[in-house]
């Protein structure tokens with residue numbers, strides 16, 4: 001797979017799987033924290049005083065296709081930060097040269113800050129000796145002209161804490177500190193079996209690595225389906241970062257992970273509670289406009305020739321994410337902007 005090595009783009013470098021055929025996701029490299037962020041206990045980092053939260057200063061580079069970038073788009077949209085943080089959208093197709101800007105394609109934009117052709121140019125601008133994968137999302141600071149952070153979970157936390165007062169008043173974290181800890185625990189709990197689990201299944205190069213990923217994935221989905229029988233959301237009574245993290249995997253599941261990544265023991269729309277939960281979140285104000293199923297399908301089916309060599313995009317299934325969900329019978333409510341009547 002492709003990555004930067006000392007600022008040079010290389011197409012012959014890292015293996016995505018280990019000797020047992022199990023997918024290994026590399027660590028992200030830019031990990032600065034903006035002033036006013038609540039850094040979770042599990043993160044060993046400090047606030048960087050260079051970066052203060054200001055409207056119009058920061059920019060997000062995303063792919064609509066990517067579940068990690070989608071976390072940050074969701075927070076930006078639900079919290080009403082569209083005029084505070086601008087966005088550039090890359091081409092859903094990623095080839096030999098990595099993510100690229102293809103403004104002629106529907107839903108894609110130019111690089112609004114630098115007019116680059118490839119996302120990797122930004123990484124080199126931020127660090128001329130960068131040795132890393134070139135991934136989305138990227139949070140860019142126009143004042144320091146550098147990458148602040150490219151780890152979705154950390155960008156998400158910055159948006160929900162440092163930027164929350166610049167938005168519409170909605171919140172994506174509980175007020176109670178213990179519940180925030182629980183949000184962090186749940187995000188960690190769902191990461192390996194579910195968020196990363198679909199990739200572990202799809203990119204496995206041995207039967208045993210695939211089997212293990214599938215067992216863990218469907219065991220975890222079953223467990224959370226049970227939880228959602230009695231609870232509208234994953235933690236407490238409001239939609240939180242934890243729901244955002246689960247949602248971006250669930251909304252891609254039936255269209256791509258089920259078929260392309262062979263996560264085909266069950267569809268999400270066959271689960272009694274996960275399916276209405278997915279529709280509940282999809283119909284929450286600010287969510288549907290962040291979901292671009294054409295980008296999602298194009299990306300997965302055309303970008304992984306090892307997995308789907310023909311690049312043919314599967315049609316189904318035909319799902320109605322806006323069908324009534326009846327989850328408002330459970331205690332809890334979606335995040336409410338201050339301006340809402």
Ligand SMILES: N[C@@H](CCC(=O)N[C@@H](CS)C(=O)NCC(=O)O)C(=O)O
Pocket residue numbers: 002028065066067068069098133134135136137150151152153
């Ligand atoms: N841990 C990172 C993962 C980001 C990531 O892997 N993004 C994928 C897109 S879904 C990517 O850009 N991959 C490009 C590559 O690995 O070369 C995060 O959560 O932000």
